[in-house]
Amino acid sequence: MKLISWNVNGLRACIQKGFMDFFNEQDADIFALQETKLQPHQIELELPGYHQYWHSAERKGYSGTAVFTKQKPLSVRYDFDEAEGEHPKEGRVITLEFEQFYFVTAYVPNSKEELARLDYRMQWEDAMARHLTKLNETKPVVYTGDLNVAVEEIDLKNPKTNHFNPGFSDQERQKMRDLLGLGFADTFRTLYPEKVEYSWWSYRFNSRAKNVGWRIDYFIVSQRLMNQVKDSVIYGDILGSDHCPVGVEIEF
Incomplete structure (x- = not known):
């Protein structure tokens, strides 16, 4: 199976910049989006052969996720199985159950400047870890999306100057390491331990042309799926988009 994920940073804008060309060319079995920035009624996307699942934020023009899949899932869940009101309704998580695995896409909350939202980010990471661990007890998990963290220094161009910035704080990096320690694997870094590639570049300072980027978009799988x-x-x-797509090929 070919699985692809892309933070489109506004789907309507991305469609004007070639989204459908890439989508059609890849012909993925599952295609996940983050930061769609729209309500379902604001777009009619013709995708023959795909089932569409949308999860929008209550706040218009903010956040939002979607999954397009050729195979109809056995079940679909939105957000976490936790008490109502524990997390803001920001459209960040979709979980699809298939016969052989769970597919989870997420747009992880940004900790914001001066780590203003770090405390909530930590709560969110704990909730996601519980969610993924519970799923993993039943069948393997594929977890993807904009996870808003560069774990190691190899994952961003300027680690020293970004050490305490959102996405590269010690706390966020440790949460990702903790998750991987629960029986999950970062597919890209497992296959390519020394490879330097990025998935996000700031719109400022001509960063993309200079390749001053971060690797913050992932495909993470249950360790037992890695082979x-x-x-x-x-x-x-x-x-x-300011992000590029990421993908994985898994033989089920």
């Missing part, structure tokens, strides 16, 4: 992962790809030459 079935044939490749993990970062499509760094695909424009249309």
Whole structure:
């Protein structure tokens, strides 16, 4: 199966910049989006052969996720199985159950400047870890999306100057390491321990042209799935957003 994920940073804008060309060319079995920035009634996307699942934020023009899948899932869940009101309704998580695995896409909350939202980010990470661990007890998990963290220094261009910035704080990095320690694997870094590729570049300072970027978009899988992962790809030459798509090929 070919699985792809892309933070489109506004789907309507991305469509004007070639989204459908990439989508059609890849012909993925599952295609996940983050930061759609729209309500379902604001777009009619014709995707023959795909089932569409949308999760929008209550706040208009903010956040939002979607999944397009050729195979109809056995079940679909939105957000976490936790008490109502524990997390703001920001449209951040979709979980699809298939016969052989769970597919989870997420747009992880940004900790914001001066780590203003770090405390909530930590709560959110704990909730996600519980969610993924519970799923993993039943069948393997594929977890993807904009996870808003560069774990190691190799994952961003300027680690020293970004040490205490959102996405590279000690707390966020440790949460990702903790998650991986629960029986999960970062597909790209497992297959390519020394490879330097990025998936996000700031719109400022001509960062993309200079390749001053971060790797913050992932495909993470249950450790027991790793031997079935044939490749993990970062499509760094695909424009249309400040993020590029990422993908994985898994043989089920």
